[in-house]
Amino acid sequence: MTLIAPAIRPFSDYPVDALMAVAQRPEAVFTRGQGSWLWDSEGRNYLDLVQGWAVNTLGHAPRAIAAALSAQAGRLMQAGPGFFNDRAIELAARLAALSGLERSFITNSGAEANEGAIKLARKFGQVHRGGAHEIITFAHSFHGRTLATMSASGKPGFDALFEPKVQGFPKARLNDLASVEALVTPQTVAVMLEPIQGEAGVIEATPEFLMGLRALCNAHGLLLIFDEVQTGIGRTGGLWGHSAVGVKPDIMTLGKGLGGGVPVGAVLAREAVCCFAPGDQGGTYNGNALVCAAALAVLDAVTAPDFLPQVQARSAQLRAGLDRIAARLGMPPTEGRGLLLALQLPRPDQATQVAEALQQRARRDGTEPGVLVNPVRPQRLRFMPALNITESEVALALAVLNDALS
Numbered sequence: 001m002t003l004i005a006p007a008i009r010p011f012s013d014y015p016v017d018a019l020m021a022v023a024q025r026p027e028a029v030f031t032r033g034q035g036s037w038l039w040d041s042e043g044r045n046y047l048d049l050v051q052g053w054a055v056n057t058l059g060h061a062p063r064a065i066a067a068a069l070s071a072q073a074g075r076l077m078q079a080g081p082g083f084f085n086d087r088a089i090e091l092a093a094r095l096a097a098l099s100g101l102e103r104s105f106i107t108n109s110g111a112e113a114n115e116g117a118i119k120l121a122r123k124f125g126q127v128h129r130g131g132a133h134e135i136i137t138f139a140h141s142f143h144g145r146t147l148a149t150m151s152a153s154g155k156p157g158f159d160a161l162f163e164p165k166v167q168g169f170p171k172a173r174l175n176d177l178a179s180v181e182a183l184v185t186p187q188t189v190a191v192m193l194e195p196i197q198g199e200a201g202v203i204e205a206t207p208e209f210l211m212g213l214r215a216l217c218n219a220h221g222l223l224l225i226f227d228e229v230q231t232g233i234g235r236t237g238g239l240w241g242h243s244a245v246g247v248k249p250d251i252m253t254l255g256k257g258l259g260g261g262v263p264v265g266a267v268l269a270r271e272a273v274c275c276f277a278p279g280d281q282g283g284t285y286n287g288n289a290l291v292c293a294a295a296l297a298v299l300d301a302v303t304a305p306d307f308l309p310q311v312q313a314r315s316a317q318l319r320a321g322l323d324r325i326a327a328r329l330g331m332p333p334t335e336g337r338g339l340l341l342a343l344q345l346p347r348p349d350q351a352t353q354v355a356e357a358l359q360q361r362a363r364r365d366g367t368e369p370g371v372l373v374n375p376v377r378p379q380r381l382r383f384m385p386a387l388n389i390t391e392s393e394v395a396l397a398l399a400v401l402n403d404a405l406s
């Protein structure tokens with residue numbers, strides 16, 4: 001496959017104001033990517049440890065997904081939500097075999113998957129729990145940007161936006177079982193959380209807490225919902241974020257890494273929980289054959305025998321390097337698991353400054369690359385590289401970061 005580099009075009013040439021200003025974006029327009037590398041329109045290149053926001057499981061423009069998409073595009077893209085298509089059935093069956101959750105509803109995004117999980121829990125409450133509908137969620141959690149998922153989120157700053165919120169999401173504190181227990185009422189139907197809070201800055205739910213939650217849910221007949229939009233599909237070094245702990249959810253949501261850059265998510269649930277009746281839930285594009293083909297290509301890659309051991313090896317390498325930097329700076333060790341890691345910086349408000357400096361190293365003649373990292377919190381950098389990042393790419397990222405923090 002030969003890639004033709006697009007012609008050099010200065011940033012000022014682009015009518016960027018044609019896009020709504022919903023994010024603070026740096027002055028670069030990305031035009032090409034390959035593996036762990038991105039190029040902008042002015043010829044700079046970047047080692048990308050953001051990867052579409054923990055999305056590009058196999059890096060940029062992976063051959064396996066490009067081939068799956070082009071083959072599927074020439075065969076069948078969309079039959080419509082009122083019909084079966086072979087790829088959706090295949091994807092649902094693969095997810096069931098891999099997760100033990102027998103059924104799925106395929107979505108177009110992570111938020112839509114969580115929205116579906118919330119609806120399924122509420123329907124379960126209606127059918128089996130006398131109309132119980134409250135879902136306990138957590139401070140600093142992030143579940144998406146639809147109205148219901150914003151309401152479920154405990155992200156500071158969300159409270160004031162787009163009022164009034166959707167009701168029924170009391171907030172507990174992560175790793176504080178008593179704070180969950182205190183919110184359980186006859187109206188409670190579920191507890192929903194991320195095994196590792198990603199947007200909060202990579203904060204892990206402890207194994208004891210997850211086990212305690214499972215027992216609490218069992219005791220009260222509540223559903224345990226894991227939002228694995230960020231932690232699923234190998235990101236943490238196991239197939240699921242909960243794999244290492246062994247606590248099983250009743251409902252699990254996926255997004256991000258499932259499509260490896262193609263928008264697709266899923267709500268998975270135990271058979272006994274699946275109480276949607278025909279007409280309750282749907283969407284025009286849900287489970288279209290095109291995105292399902294991409295997700296199947298991702299699953300093929302991630303379930304190959306040597307894939308997760310490689311993720312674990314790169315994780316150990318990145319963590320050891322970050323730990324050395326942290327120790328030198330007198331900071332606590334690296335947080336997170338697999339290739340979802342975070343480094344605490346010495347100064348408050350240092351993260352954006354460091355991320356900008358790393359990006360701005362990139363030279364127009366391509367002789368020095370930039371490095372893209374995510375300033376997830378004012379004092380914290382998050383690393384979420386492609387799961388197939390190489391040993392030398394991790395070494396380069398660490399060397400550049402070490403320099404920038406010297």
Ligand SMILES: *Cc1c(COP(=O)(O)O)cnc(C)c1O
Binds near residue numbers: 109110199227228255
């Ligand atoms: C990104 C994310 C979402 C939202 O997914 P979208 O595809 O952006 O809608 C939900 N939950 C978690 C844990 C996420 O990281």
